[in-house]
Amino acid sequence: MTTDPVARLTALTQGYGGRRIIENLDLSLQPGVTGLLGPNGAGKTTLFRTLATIAPPQSGQLELFGRPVTNEQQARRVRRRIGYLPQDFGYYPAFSITDFVRYCAWLREVPSGKADSATREALAAVGLADRARDRMKSLSGGMLRRAGIAAAIVGSPPLLLLDEPTVGLDPAQRLDFRELIRSLARAGTAVVLSTHLVEDIGAACDTVLVLSDGQVRHSGTPQQLAELATPTAPGDSPLERGYMTVLGSHRPNGGAAC
Amino acid sequence: MLNAYRIELRRSPLLTAFPVMIAVDLLVLFGRSRYWIGVWPEASVAAQVVTLFLGPVLAGVSAWQAGRSSRAGMPETVLASARPLWQIEAARLAATLTLGFLAYVVGCLTAAVISFGEAGSGFLWPSYLLLGASTLIIFASVGHLAGRWWPSAAFTPVVCALGCFISMLALPFKFNVLAGPPDQHLRPLPVAVRLLFALALAALAVTAPPLRGSAERQMPRRAAPLHIRGVAIGSAAASLIALAAVPAAGELRVDRPASATEPLCERAEKGAPQVCVWPEHRKYLPELTRMAQRLGQLPEPWLKSPKAFHEFGLRRNKWGDGGFDIAEGHVRTAAIAMADRVFTESLGICTPPRRESRAWQAMDNMRLWLEYRSTGQDPAVADEGLHMEGVSAAQREATKAVRMPEAEQEAWLDQERGHILRDPSWCKPDDRF
Numbered sequence: 001m002t003t004d005p006v007a008r009l010t011a012l013t014q015g016y017g018g019r020r021i022i023e024n025l026d027l028s029l030q031p032g033v034t035g036l037l038g039p040n041g042a043g044k045t046t047l048f049r050t051l052a053t054i055a056p057p058q059s060g061q062l063e064l065f066g067r068p069v070t071n072e073q074q075a076r077r078v079r080r081r082i083g084y085l086p087q088d089f090g091y092y093p094a095f096s097i098t099d100f101v102r103y104c105a106w107l108r109e110v111p112s113g114k115a116d117s118a119t120r121e122a123l124a125a126v127g128l129a130d131r132a133r134d135r136m137k138s139l140s141g142g143m144l145r146r147a148g149i150a151a152a153i154v155g156s157p158p159l160l161l162l163d164e165p166t167v168g169l170d171p172a173q174r175l176d177f178r179e180l181i182r183s184l185a186r187a188g189t190a191v192v193l194s195t196h197l198v199e200d201i202g203a204a205c206d207t208v209l210v211l212s213d214g215q216v217r218h219s220g221t222p223q224q225l226a227e228l229a230t231p232t233a234p235g236d237s238p239l240e241r242g243y244m245t246v247l248g249s250h251r252p253n254g255g256a257a258c
Numbered sequence: 259m260l261n262a263y264r265i266e267l268r269r270s271p272l273l274t275a276f277p278v279m280i281a282v283d284l285l286v287l288f289g290r291s292r293y294w295i296g297v298w299p300e301a302s303v304a305a306q307v308v309t310l311f312l313g314p315v316l317a318g319v320s321a322w323q324a325g326r327s328s329r330a331g332m333p334e335t336v337l338a339s340a341r342p343l344w345q346i347e348a349a350r351l352a353a354t355l356t357l358g359f360l361a362y363v364v365g366c367l368t369a370a371v372i373s374f375g376e377a378g379s380g381f382l383w384p385s386y387l388l389l390g391a392s393t394l395i396i397f398a399s400v401g402h403l404a405g406r407w408w409p410s411a412a413f414t415p416v417v418c419a420l421g422c423f424i425s426m427l428a429l430p431f432k433f434n435v436l437a438g439p440p441d442q443h444l445r446p447l448p449v450a451v452r453l454l455f456a457l458a459l460a461a462l463a464v465t466a467p468p469l470r471g472s473a474e475r476q477m478p479r480r481a482a483p484l485h486i487r488g489v490a491i492g493s494a495a496a497s498l499i500a501l502a503a504v505p506a507a508g509e510l511r512v513d514r515p516a517s518a519t520e521p522l523c524e525r526a527e528k529g530a531p532q533v534c535v536w537p538e539h540r541k542y543l544p545e546l547t548r549m550a551q552r553l554g555q556l557p558e559p560w561l562k563s564p565k566a567f568h569e570f571g572l573r574r575n576k577w578g579d580g581g582f583d584i585a586e587g588h589v590r591t592a593a594i595a596m597a598d599r600v601f602t603e604s605l606g607i608c609t610p611p612r613r614e615s616r617a618w619q620a621m622d623n624m625r626l627w628l629e630y631r632s633t634g635q636d637p638a639v640a641d642e643g644l645h646m647e648g649v650s651a652a653q654r655e656a657t658k659a660v661r662m663p664e665a666e667q668e669a670w671l672d673q674e675r676g677h678i679l680r681d682p683s684w685c686k687p688d689d690r691f
Contacts, residue, residue, distance in 0.1 A: 052338045072483050079340035086338070090331025092269065099265045106262045107339035107346070115261060151335075 004066060005030055006159050006190040007051055012060035014046050014214075021046045022214035025060070029192060033185045035205035035222070036194040037243055043214040044194045045087050048163045051192065052084040064159070080109045083152035087163040087194075091144065093137035097128055100136055101150045110155035122154040125180055127173075141168035149177070153184065160184065162193040166200055178204040202226075202239045210246045218246045262346070266353035272319050279315060279361040283308050287365050293587020294369070294438075296376025296541040300587075302383040303438035305369040306390035309362060310426060310434055313397035316358040318419035320401030323350055324463075325409025344486055347464035351402045355460075358394050376541040385444040386435070388453060389510075393433050395456035397422050399463040407469040431505045439583070440536035441571025443514040448507040455500035461493035516572045523566070526551035532566040539569060545589050546582075549632040553600050556631065557668045560675070562603045567596050590633070590644065597628035606685040608678055617684065620677035622652035623659070627671070630660040637661075 007029040014022040022043045029051075036044050049055040050062060053075035062069045064078045091100055101122055105115045123129045126146040131139075139147060145168045152160060166174050174197075181191055181204045195201060201208050202222045210218040210225070218225060222239055229241035233248065272279070286308045294300035324347070327336055336346060370382050401418045408414045426433055433452055435444070465486055481487070514536075523534040524547050531550040535543055546567070554563045569592075570583035582595030601624060610617035626649060633640045637657040646653045659670045679685060 049334075054334065054337045072481065076340050076342065079338060082338070084335070084338045086334040088331055088334065090327075090333070090335060092326060092330050092332070094269050094271075095265070099269060103262060103265050104335065106265075107335065107341050109340040112261050 003031055005063075006065065007192075008061075008063040009050070009057075010061040010063070012050065012062065013058045014043075014050055014055060014060075015058060016046075020058075020214065022050075025215065027209070027216060029190060030207065031185075031188065031190045032206035033181055033191045033193070033204055034207045034209060035201035036192060036209050036211055037196075037198065037201060038194075038211035039247065042211045044211055045163055046214075047211065048084070048086070048161050048192070048194065051159075052082060052161055053079055081158050083108070083154070083157035083160040085148050085152040085162045085165055089145075089148040091136045091147070093135065095136050096133050097123065097136060097139070097147050097150070098132045100147060101154050104151035105154045108155055108157065114155070118155045119150075121156075122150040125153060126150045127176060142170055142173055145169055146173065149180075153180075156184075156187070156189065158189055160189055160191045160193075162191065164194055164196070166195055166197055174200065198235075198240045198243055199237065202237070210243060212247055217249075262349040263352055263356075266323075266350050267356060270319070270353050270357055271322065272316075272354060272357040275315070275319070276357060276361065279312060279357075280364055282311050282315070283361050283365040284368065286311050287369060291586065294373070296373050297438075297440065297587075298373065298377050298380045298538050299383050299386065299438035299440050299443070300538075301369040301373040301377070302386035303435055305362075305366040305382060306386045306393075306434060307436060308365045309390040309393040309397075310423070312358060312361055313393050313426070314419035314423040316354060316394055317397040317401035317422040318415035320351065320354045320398040321405035321415040321418040322411065323354055324402040324405030325411070325414060326405075328409035329411060342486060343482065344465045344489075347402070347406070351398060351460065351464055354402070355395065355398050358398060359391070362390060362394060377538070378540055380538065383438070383443070385446070385449050386438060388449055389434060389444065392449075392453045392456035393426070395460050396433065399456065399459040402463040403459075403466060406463070406466065432510055435511055437586075439570075440538035441514055441569070441583070442511050443518070444510055445508065445512055448504070448510045451500055451503045451507040452510075455497060455504065458493045458496035458500055461489060462497055465490040465493060513574070514571060516574065521568070521572050530554040531563045534566055534572055535569040536571065539584060542584055542589055542592075546592060548634065549589070549593060549596060552634050553596055553628065553632050556600070556628075557664055558671050560604055561600060561671070563600050564603050567599060570595075590629075590640070593629045593632045594625075596632055597625050600628050601625055602688040605675070605678060606687045608685040610678070610681070610684040614680075614684075617677050617680060619651065619655075620674040622649055623655045624671070624674050624678070626652045626656035627659050627667075630656055 005028040009025055009027040012022055012025040012027070013020060036047070038044050046055070050057060053062070053064070053069055065081060067074070067078070069075050069078055095103065098119060102115060102119045105118055110118050120129070123132050126149050128143065128146055128150060131143065136144065136147065145165065149162070149165055152162060166177055169177060178200065181193070185191055185206070205222055208218070208220065208222050208225050209216050218228070225242040225246070226238035227242065228245050229235070229238050230245050233241040233245040235241035235244050267273070287304055290304065290307065294304040327333060336343065339346065366382060366387060400422055401415070404414050404418050467482060467490065519537055521534040522537045522540055522543060523532050524543055525532040526547045531554050533543065533546045533550045535546065550563070550567050556563070568581045570579055570581035573579065573581055580599065582592040585591040608621060630637050630640055637653070637660060641653065659667055662670065
């Protein structure tokens with residue numbers, strides 16, 4: 001069965017200050033949960049910024065929801081449909097959690113009539129409903145991350161980009177997070193998440209992409225990635241060994257995710 | 259936009275500082291002077307002067323607020339926002355301005371309520387209030403722009419607050435006035451130019467692109483749409499043009515034409531000189547009519563009072579203005595002018611030769627005696643708190659004279675008059691007014 005891709009990158013080249021991080025990348029993101037694995041510097045964050053329409057492609061084409069994004073006006077239009085949690089997620093310390101999520105809803109132009117209920121729903125989804133009035137500065141690292149996830153999912157955007165969303169979450173919170181992601185996907189949201197925690201990918205993702213040196217080295221289900229594992233590859237699980245195998249086949253000395 | 263504005267409003271540090279701002283407001287309002295109470299233009303200026311102190315607070319807070327996004331690591335979230343950047347910045351600046359204006363309005367309303375009893379019908383003059391409002395917008399906008407370009411928690415806010423305050427005082431053209439006598443008013447054009455400058459600056463503060471090197475510029479970003487860049491360039495140009503137009507627009511405060519309003523005239527009794535003042539100075543009229551009444555009842559028949567005393571500005575002609583003025587709420591300055599008027603009415607304009615020091619002394623003596631007579635107070639009371647160094651000899655003589663019995667005062671007056679008119683050609687009739 002084939003469905004229309006949520007995002008399509010064609011011959012994308014991207015980089016900063018003369019340095020190319022992604023080169024000539026072709027990629028198509030389908031609905032469901034897509035996990036992005038790759039070592040540091042592989043281009044994951046750059047790919048997220050491109051998908052979030054922050055960084056315009058140096059060359060190549062970006063299509064979101066079936067439409068090309070070539071200028072700021074088009075970018076603004078699609079941003080209403082994208083929830084984005086950056087890796088270095090900032091927040092206003094004096095804001096309450098509600099204010100912060102509400103503010104992010106405003107940034108994404110969630111209609112003001114729906115913003116309050118959307119904020120409540122988002123906070124409930126990440127388990128912060130009872131802490132809604134707490135100031136952001138009073139939250140622990142894990143709670144901050146949950147507030148960030150709430151800010152990304154507020155208003156139920158059809159595309160969710162989560163750059164390392166599980167950093168700082170304890171094991172129980174990670175389990176909750178995986179369940180949240182799966183339920184969002186069931187409701188029709190396309191989720192792209194990056195992580196260094198391979199077990200999150202295995203538990204929550206329908207598709208896994210292994211990115212290295214700005215190129216997709218593997219695309220398939222987690223099961224397919226696990227099947228690529230060689231007996232000598234390092235790792236504690238078949239998926240980890242599969243990942244290391246893919247990385248090793250493209251790097252002379254292999255590569256580590258963490 | 260209203261939602262973000264509300265959040266910004268609720269989370270503004272100015273909200274915490276609001277009681278302090280109100281305290282500063284009222285302290286400046288009542289601490290600087292009290293004579294404005296009951297005089298609408300003076301009350302308007304007193305309320306407007308407060309902006310010189312509220313403004314730096316606004317500039318500092320605005321700079322702090324504007325830099326908050328960068329300091330909090332929000333640029334990536336902001337860049338991924340569907341909202342145009344100017345709306346985000348506008349909500350922030352609007353919240354700062356709202357709280358600043360609220361403090362300003364509290365001061366204005368206090369000035370109005372306190373004045374209402376004595377001042378009677380009328381209200382604060384909008385031109386002065388607009389001038390104060392433009393000062394606040396200028397301070398907040400400069401702070402906002404500086405905060406966006408050089409985000410810092412302390413350095414930029416402090417530099418902004420101090421820099422704005424010093425430049426306001428040091429600039430060759432004024433963005434504020436310190437006194438509002440009713441014989442003067444603000445010209446609409448210079449006020450409009452200053453307001454235009456303030457609004458252009460506010461537009462620039464929210465639409466200006468991030469400075470090279472700022473957090474927003476660290477990552478590749480899409481250029482702002484053409485129309486926003488146009489507004490930014492346009493508002494920058496408008497700011498510069500308006501700033502250049504400030505000195506070109508001419509004097510901010512000018513003489514108010516007497517035809518602008520009907521003067522308020524009154525006399526204490528039939529036959530006493532009439533006193534006419536600007537209607538805004540109604541609170542001084544009872545005291546002034548009593549002074550005129552006393553000057554109409556002088557012992558010597560050759561001492562003549564005019565039919566009417568007019569306040570400064572009500573009877574201007576090509577020779578100038580022979581009216582009395584009330585400087586900073588003191589009717590003593592009116593007494594000086596009234597005494598001089600009686601003197602010239604009685605003896606003319608006298609210019610004895612310089613070497614005739616006794617004649618000059620007699621003129622000083624008589625004028626001061628007239629002042630004391632008009633105030634109806636003992637000189638010790640009337641001169642309290644005044645600097646009389648230049649006329650100390652006259653003060654001694656006039657004090658001695660005014661405390662004498664009426665008959666002896668008449669003799670003293672005749673003697674002084676004799677010195678002044680020793681040569682009648684020294685005095686000529688005053689036909690200027």
